[in-house]
Amino acid sequence: MLTLRARVSAGRLKLDEPYDAPEGTEVDLAILEDGDSLDEEQRAQLHAALMHGHEQMVNGHVIPAVDVLAKLRAKRA
Numbered sequence: 001m002l003t004l005r006a007r008v009s010a011g012r013l014k015l016d017e018p019y020d021a022p023e024g025t026e027v028d029l030a031i032l033e034d035g036d037s038l039d040e041e042q043r044a045q046l047h048a049a050l051m052h053g054h055e056q057m058v059n060g061h062v063i064p065a066v067d068v069l070a071k072l073r074a075k076r077a
Contacts, residue, residue, distance in 0.1 A: 006013040006029075013029070021027075038046065056062060 004015055004017060004019055006015045008014070
């Protein structure tokens with residue numbers, strides 16, 4: 001798959017690099033989000049929560065996913 005980077009300029013996509021294709025060639029574009037909207041404090045909280053979860057997993061303080069799903073299904077029934 002070929003990936004090209006473009007920027008929006010005056011409502012149009014402008015490639016930041018040359019693309020050698022015959023005139024009139026149509027291409028499909030996929031819009032990719034760059035990053036997220038977390039500020040530094042939110043990102044620090046996210047990383048702390050991920051580290052805490054990882055520590056719990058390493059120490060064996062986890063519930064197998066099949067058990068969690070079984071409990072959720074039981075509540076729906």
